[in-house]
Amino acid sequence: MTTADIADRPHGAAAAVALIEDDAPFVPVDRAPSGRKRKPLASFGLHAFLALCAFIAVFPVVWVALASFKPKEHIASLNPIDHPTLDNYVALLTTTQFLTWFGNSVVIAAFTMLFGIAMSATAGFAIARYNFPGKRPLMWVFLITQMFPVAILIVPIYAIMSALGLINTPVSLIIAYCATAVPFCTWMLKGYFDTIPKDLDEAASLDGLGPFGTFWRVILPLARPGLAVTAFYTFLTAWGEVAYASAFLNTTDKFTLAYGLQTFIPAPPTLPLWELLTPAAVLITIPAALVFFFAQKHLVAGLTAGGTKG
Amino acid sequence: MTKLKKTWDRYWYAWVMVIPVVVVLALLVFWPLVQGIWMSFTNINEANQVAEICTKTLGGDTTCAPNPSQWQYVGLGNYVELLTGQVGEFWHQFMITLIWTVTCVFFHYSLGLLLAVTLNRTLKGRGIYRIMLILPWAVPAFVTAFAWRFIFARDAGVVNGIIVALGGQPQDFFANTWSALACVIVVNVWLGVPFMMVALLGGMQSISADLYEAAEMDGANPWQRFWNVTMPGLAPVSASVILLGTIWTFNMFPIIFLITRGGPAGSTDILVTGAYKAAFEGLRNYSLASTYGVVILSILVVYSIGYRFFLRKQGEVW
Numbered sequence: 007m008t009t010a011d012i013a014d015r016p017h018g019a020a021a022a023v024a025l026i027e028d029d030a031p032f033v034p035v036d037r038a039p040s041g042r043k044r045k046p047l048a049s050f051g052l053h054a055f056l057a058l059c060a061f062i063a064v065f066p067v068v069w070v071a072l073a074s075f076k077p078k079e080h081i082a083s084l085n086p087i088d089h090p091t092l093d094n095y096v097a098l099l100t101t102t103q104f105l106t107w108f109g110n111s112v113v114i115a116a117f118t119m120l121f122g123i124a125m126s127a128t129a130g131f132a133i134a135r136y137n138f139p140g141k142r143p144l145m146w147v148f149l150i151t152q153m154f155p156v157a158i159l160i161v162p163i164y165a166i167m168s169a170l171g172l173i174n175t176p177v178s179l180i181i182a183y184c185a186t187a188v189p190f191c192t193w194m195l196k197g198y199f200d201t202i203p204k205d206l207d208e209a210a211s212l213d214g215l216g217p218f219g220t221f222w223r224v225i226l227p228l229a230r231p232g233l234a235v236t237a238f239y240t241f242l243t244a245w246g247e248v249a250y251a252s253a254f255l256n257t258t259d260k261f262t263l264a265y266g267l268q269t270f271i272p273a274p275p276t277l278p279l280w281e282l283l284t285p286a287a288v289l290i291t292i293p294a295a296l297v298f299f300f301a302q303k304h305l306v307a308g309l310t311a312g313g314t315k316g
Numbered sequence: 317m318t319k320l321k322k323t324w325d326r327y328w329y330a331w332v333m334v335i336p337v338v339v340v341l342a343l344l345v346f347w348p349l350v351q352g353i354w355m356s357f358t359n360i361n362e363a364n365q366v367a368e369i370c371t372k373t374l375g376g377d378t379t380c381a382p383n384p385s386q387w388q389y390v391g392l393g394n395y396v397e398l399l400t401g402q403v404g405e406f407w408h409q410f411m412i413t414l415i416w417t418v419t420c421v422f423f424h425y426s427l428g429l430l431l432a433v434t435l436n437r438t439l440k441g442r443g444i445y446r447i448m449l450i451l452p453w454a455v456p457a458f459v460t461a462f463a464w465r466f467i468f469a470r471d472a473g474v475v476n477g478i479i480v481a482l483g484g485q486p487q488d489f490f491a492n493t494w495s496a497l498a499c500v501i502v503v504n505v506w507l508g509v510p511f512m513m514v515a516l517l518g519g520m521q522s523i524s525a526d527l528y529e530a531a532e533m534d535g536a537n538p539w540q541r542f543w544n545v546t547m548p549g550l551a552p553v554s555a556s557v558i559l560l561g562t563i564w565t566f567n568m569f570p571i572i573f574l575i576t577r578g579g580p581a582g583s584t585d586i587l588v589t590g591a592y593k594a595a596f597e598g599l600r601n602y603s604l605a606s607t608y609g610v611v612i613l614s615i616l617v618v619y620s621i622g623y624r625f626f627l628r629k630q631g632e633v634w
Binding site for chain 2: 059060083124131138150152155157158159216252271277295
């Protein structure tokens with residue numbers, strides 16, 4: 007059995023959804039023999055273990071959020087709540103270029119998302135549905151581009167951008183991010199199209215729709231959840247990218263968040279500006295986390311689906 | 317000729333559908349890749365990259381003369397210099413990369429599996445635990461890096477706060493190679509476990525319950541059921557996530573770049589951050605960075621081929 011087989015089954019996506027939606031019909035997966043209850047001690051151990059892991063998972067995020075409300079001179083305090091104030095947020099929004107960087111990040115991530123999806127949707131569909139010469143090599147290309155280190159593409163792309171006079175512009179980053187996003191998006195969308203029954207295509211072709219009609223009128227509307235998830239994931243990837251942004255941008259008004267925040271950690275011996283970093287971390291994480299929790303239902307099905315099936 | 321036409325008539329729509337992606341990949345991935353490989357055989361850097369040096373004369377015109385020390389083809393020179401350690405710290409970075417990748421992937425997979433097994437049963441509060449455990453995945457990596465830097469910081473960090481409260485001396489975790497490496501590994505493990513957990517949970521849900529019933533009938537205890545039903549059932553998912561996880565970790569840039577910046581003194585740089593520094597810090601040595609890139613890509617390609625070969629030998633049809 008291959009990985010793709012799992013996700014190819016119609017319930018593959020449903021299983022991924024069931025991971026998250028607790029109210030979804032839940033197959034009893036407790037493998038303990040039916041009728042035998044878990045011993046209280048085992049139950050306690052299980053909950054203690056999970057609670058500890060959950061604490062470790064949540065602690066850094068919560069700690070930074072709590073610190074963002076502590077005044078500068080108390081930021082190192084071990085008390086979770088110490089002289090709570092919104093001064094750090096006010097300082098961040100009024101004395102730094104945080105909002106400019108935020109806007110730059112939004113623009114860059116949004117355009118990467120749009121172009122990435124637009125280009126990869128048709129390709130994902132063709133790969134999911136048709137057998138054509140060149141399909142296998144193309145699948146291999148998608149797999150291999152996952153291996154490309156940032157190191158091998160960043161210099162030539164930098165050279166191309168500087169030849170085109172695009173260094174220090176958002177356009178250069180949008181183009182660079184599209185290059186990494188497109189193979190990934192195609193891969194994810196192919197995985198999603200695989201879960202849409204092929205009977206629909208046949209019905210559409212009996213009704214006289216050509217391949218493009220089928221794609222546009224039948225498959226795309228059905229694939230809306232998959233498109234949304236891929237779109238959001240692309241958005242988040244661009245939102246958090248560091249290497250290209252650090253290399254291509256060089257004036258503070260063009261920075262993205264990933265680069266701008268680095269300016270809050272000046273060269274030693276100056277101490278990092280934690281009172282600005284902590285509220286910035288909170289403001290960046292809230293939208294990203296909301297988008298993420300919406301998107302991640304389908305994420306793994308998409309990730310492990312594509313690729314290996316010729 | 318007619319055969320070509322026939323093929324075209326049959327497949328043209330599929331080809332038209334993939335053309336945009338093929339063009340983007342050709343222009344933005346393969347053209348740069350070829351250029352990168354070419355650069356690795358030259359000595360191009362920031363200083364010698366231009367073909368002509370132009371100077372403004374007093375009259376306001378510009379005169380251009382050929383650059384006397386223009387870049388040139390140097391054959392395998394960069395590879396020899398990099399791999400013999402004449403330039404850069406390749407072997408030290410390689411060792412750090414191996415420690416980093418192996419440790420991180422080991423903990424990602426084993427902790428992810430442990431949590432997936434724990435969550436894959438009827439349990440009160442399962443949904444809450446799951447949401448909390450996935451949280452690290454939801455935070456953008458660069459924010460994670462800054463958050464943990466804050467936690468480990470010498471001046472304001474909670475770890476040092478606790479050490480001092482217990483009567484110890486504040487430590488600078490980033491002043492020593494091994495403690496700095498341990499810190500970034502902790503951060504990356506924290507960051508990567510949720511992906512493995514969710515992927516493995518998905519794999520577990522697709523294992524047929526009949527298999528467990530059959531095993532129970534045969535009197536298998538939970539431990540035997542785990543090894544003989546769960547693990548084989550997870551094999552395909554495990555194979556892909558370990559391969560993907562290894563490649564991602566090997567190429568993981570932001571954590572080390574933002575937390576230690578390779579410090580102290582470049583001793584915690586992995587190959588990817590080493591390559592970035594060669595390209596964009598100090599005198600920008602584009603050829604050296606490209607050489608790094610080609611070497612990293614070669615390592616990963618060889619690894620992936622070996623990995624798949626190994627799986628085939630194990631009887632996995634992959």
